[in-house]
Amino acid sequence: MNNFLKNKHLVSRAGFGIHHNDIEKYKNISPKNLYHELRDISDYQILHTDVQSIMPEQYQEMSKSTDRKPLNQFNKMYNIDVRKSWHNQMINTPYQLREKMALFWHGHFATRIQQPLFNKEIIEIFRKDGLGNFKNLVFEVSKSSAMLNFLNNQQNKKAKPNENFARELMELFTLGRGNYTEKDIKESARAFTGWSYNQLGEFVDNKKNHDSGEKEFLGKTGNFNGSDIINIILEKxxxxxxxxxxxxxxxxxxxxxxxxxxxxxxxxxxxxxxxxxxxxxxxxxxxxxxxxxIGAKIKSPVELIVGIRRILPMDLQNRDTIYNFEKLLGQELLQPPNVAGWPSGIAWIDSSTLLLRMKIPAVMAGYKTLDIEPKSNDDVNMGKEEKKVVVNKKQNTITIHWESIGNILNEDLFNLLLSNPNEKVENMITQFNAEKSKKHLMISIMSTPEYQLC
Missing domain, CATH: 1.10.1900 (c-terminal domain of poly(a) binding protein)
Known part of the structure; x- marks a missing residue:
């Protein structure tokens, strides 16, 4: 396998796929050197949002108002802006591994809340410290307002322990099923009593609500607090x-x-x-x-859409369109379906989503129309009606800059775009595009089942 093929595989896993500006680099750089570029974490920058952020104190004042419209509008717009900002970072940053790792942790330590300042805080934890020390990461996430809010540890008090966080900490975040008992859950829930946050979203260890009695956890006995529980888990x-x-x-x-x-x-x-x-x-x-x-993984919706945008430079007149594609396919940033995060592998594909996935490149290019409703997901939408997503040729708000990728159109597009190109696909698409342009050929390749793999 030559360096280009190795680098194509590497950037699809340690990042979100090849970028249209880097084709020549992928041909000439060694996989080891490319990886060291992708893993660079020296230039950390927080996500920039177009919606003006506000201080926690201002948000708290807004929350006290009897008029909920300004608060609801801010929550909606700021959450959308955080998603878009992170999405753009995934597309454009050369430090791909940071964002890919953050996406992994976002699904692993899944939270879904409306408070946008809490959402941004936990995403920045994933981005800033997702390649650091796992122990530190567990502590940061466990003390974050987003996690404490989502798993109800605000309600975890000595008089009436709430087991939600303690259970998910072991089952989903650290040990996995079979490595603890129900008694361990109950005892660790007691240890986490008092872990909460104040009105500004700052972590608070409320001693008045803490159960200071002796606890037995994973074979050890002591007057454990939340920090002790995490440390004992990590010893395993x-x-x-x-x-x-x-x-x-x-x-x-x-x-x-x-x-x-x-x-x-x-x-x-x-x-x-x-x-x-x-x-x-x-x-x-x-x-x-x-x-x-090679080609053994099915791209998640975010990986698919971000990957398309990395290879096809485009302007978005209506940025909502692109994020609606991800929503239609079942993965919306900041909105995991439940505490277990998003599914993976074959779970991403069924008959309807595969057809939609194969149609999206042509819709982006303005060759086809889209008129579809998102799947019903009561767990996420809480019974609210979904709006139909409509994209037709006249209303297409996506402009692809074909003139910027003339070098790509002259490449072997099958080897460039597919993890495992094969003769059957090449013959079928070449015949189909015999009288059409390289643009159509590129879009046709991106509209195959094979393009869904990385």
């Missing part, structure tokens, strides 16, 4: 195994290689949960480029 090698397996399935292959996962998890544990060290072990290995891992 099973935690490293659980996280490593999820990372492997997200970045490498849905079907884990148990031997490799075991080796990686042992190194992860010995490194004291150094996330960047784990990612280096994955992306600098020879097995990452093995045939079984």
């Amino acid at each position: 090698p099973e935690c490293a195994e659980f996280i490593t397996k999820k990372i492997y399935q997200f970045f490498v292959n849905e079907v884990p290689d148990e031997k490799i996962v075991k080796s990686l998890s042992q190194k992860f544990y010995k490194s004291n949960y150094d996330i960047m060290n784990l990612m280096d072990e994955i992306f600098l290995s020879d097995w990452f480029y093995s045939e079984k891992n």
